[in-house]
Amino acid sequence: MKILKVNELVSIKRSIEAGTSEQLAVVKGIITEIRNRGDVALREFTEKFDRVQLPSFSVTESEIEEAYSQVDQEYIEIVREAAENIKSFHEKQLRPSWMTTEENGTILGQKITPLDSVGVYVPGGTAAYPSSVLMNVIPAKVAGVKRIVMVSPPDEQGKLPAAVLVAAKEAGVKEIYKVGGAQAVAALAYGTETIAAVDKITGPGNIFVALAKREVFGDVDIDMIAGPSEIAVLADDTARADEVAADLLSQAEHDPRACSVLVTPSMALAEAVAEEVEKQLAILPRKEIAARSIAEYGAIYVTADLEEAVETVNQLAPEHLEVITENAMELLGKIRHAGAIFVGRYSSEPVGDYFAGPNHVLPTNGTARFSSPLNVDDFQKKSSVIIYSEKALKENGEKIAKFARMEGLEAHARAVETRLKNDK
Template identity: 75%
Template sequence: MKILKVKDLISIKRTVDSGTEQQRAAVKEIIRVVREKGDSALLEYTERFDGIRLSSLIVTEEEMEEAFNEISGHMVSIIEDAAENVRAFHERQLRPSWMSTDETGTILGQKITPLDSAGVYVPGGTAAYPSSVLMNVIPAKVAGVKRIVMVSPPDRNGKLPPAVLVAARIAGVKEIYKVGGAQAIAALAYGTETIRPVDKITGPGNIYVALAKREVFGDVDIDMIAGPSEIAVLADDSARAHEIAADLLSQAEHDRRACSILVTTSEKLANDVAFEVEKQLSELPRKEIAAQSIADFGAIYVAENMDEAVETINALAPEHLEIITKNAMELLGKIRHAGAIFIGRFSSEPVGDYFAGPNHVLPTNGTARFSSPLSVEDFQKKSSIIAYSQTALEQNKDKIAVFARLEGLEAHARAVEARFKD
């Protein structure tokens, strides 16, 4: 793992979300065909891309029962515990509607309303992601969304992973379809004979899913266009090298373009972590993926002091940030840009991925400078309330009319003045 000085900082931004011209054209064509042909297009694309000809897109109650029979009771209990932690955290994000009345009798306020529907995309292929189900569905449920639709690509047997179905049932999803890729995003956005459209689409996916989400945005809302995973660790000489190396590799195994960075004030720690990364890499089942990630996007930066180290972290704006220093909590206030912040050596990043409760759908690629984790608020909308009193309008009508005429909008001014013609 390369060791550099902070002055040699390389941006972790990776331009992977725009896709190639061929990929963008393919996604647009898939969306067009799904809008025209509906279910038949979904079935045809599922056969072409997933290698299975389905007779139905719907996950049945029998398939749900089969999933619970295939998962051990112990694993079901763990998923239930994780779901409860996620639910408890997100319930604390709820905010009430509010109204206030001033001395004139004018009432101003804000009405918070859940979205009518949301669609959750869960990646498929060779892996199963029940944690993705919990992190996308539970905030929507807590927000009060009545209809939540889950889509995920089937395997060659026409099934969804049992753990994914178990997590969906625990989270409260009742509407699940076996379809993935850009065609699933098109179905959620525009509807087919079987799948009614939704108002918002969330969840990660491959480049085709990301491009499809970008394409339908505006007709529906989306959560974000997420890039490969990132971790940055801020550490001093009190940290343990083997623990930091393990945390860096926990992200590197995600994807060949994942990014793992250590920023430290200790040259000894930098060298020890570099050694540990190479040692642990050789023992990983996904070592080829992790090794390429570390080679291309991994780095260790040595800072002159902690202030320089903190500013380096803020410049990176990482998706995940671990602070492993003597006084880690004292540094929290200095961190301006990070998707999720893990404080202390016992707050390893996978704790947040699976169990602690905060959402693991986080801004990537430096977007933590202006974006936030997925939350209850993402599944709600706000309406302003204005109940102006006669007294208030009498006091302010001339100011409002003057402002309107400043912008050349005479009808605006007259609409206010009309209330006092009689």
């Protein structure tokens, strides 16, 4: 890994995946076809991109039963325990609707309502992601969403991974479709004969999925346009080099564009971690992916002191931040920008990915400066409630009318004044 010295700029911000003009044209074409031809186009694109002809897009109960027979009981119990942890954490995020009554009799409040329907995209490709199922579905269920639809690209046998189907069943998903790519996003956004449209789409995917989510936003809501994974480790010389290296590689194996950065005031730790990364990389099953990631987006930044190290990670605003220092809890209050903060030696990033309970769908590419992890609020909407009293309108009506006229909106002013005249 590259070791950068004090005052050398380090940034994990990669170019936002805007896609090429050719990719965008493909996505727009797919969306148009799905909107115009529904299931027929969906079937054609599935055959073209996933290389399989499907008699039906729906996952059947028999396929789910088969999935359970293909995984061991220990995996099922682990999924159930992880699901319970995730549910427990997100239940603490629930907020009630509320009302307040003013002295003049006016009642003001906020009504919180779950979305009617949500579509969850679960990526396929180089790995199966049952954890993504849990992290997207469970907060939606906690929020009170009644209809949750899952889509995921099938393999060439027309199947979804058994581990993914088991996770979906355990999370309570009742609608599962074997479709992927931009065509799946379009189907969720606009509906087809088989798949009814939803109100919001969540979940990660490749560049075509990301571009499709960006295109349909406004007709439906989306969670975010997530970039490749990233981790920053803030550590001092009390950290173990082999553990830090393992954590850096845990993100590097995701994607060639994943980013792993160590920020430390210790040159001794920096050199030891650089050596350890190369040693562990040599025996990593996904070493080709991880090696590209480390070569292009991996770095070790050596700072003058711990204070500068803290400020550096705040500038980076990483998706995942590990704090492995002598008094790690003392630094927590100084961390302003990070998607998820893992404090202490035993809080390795995969603990959050799979089991602890907080959501692993996190802001990437520096967007932790202004955005948050996927949470219950993402699956609810808030309506303001205004019950204005007669007394309040008499007290404030002329003020409201004058404000309206300041904006040149005479009808607004008259709407209030009509009531004042009628009540004289």
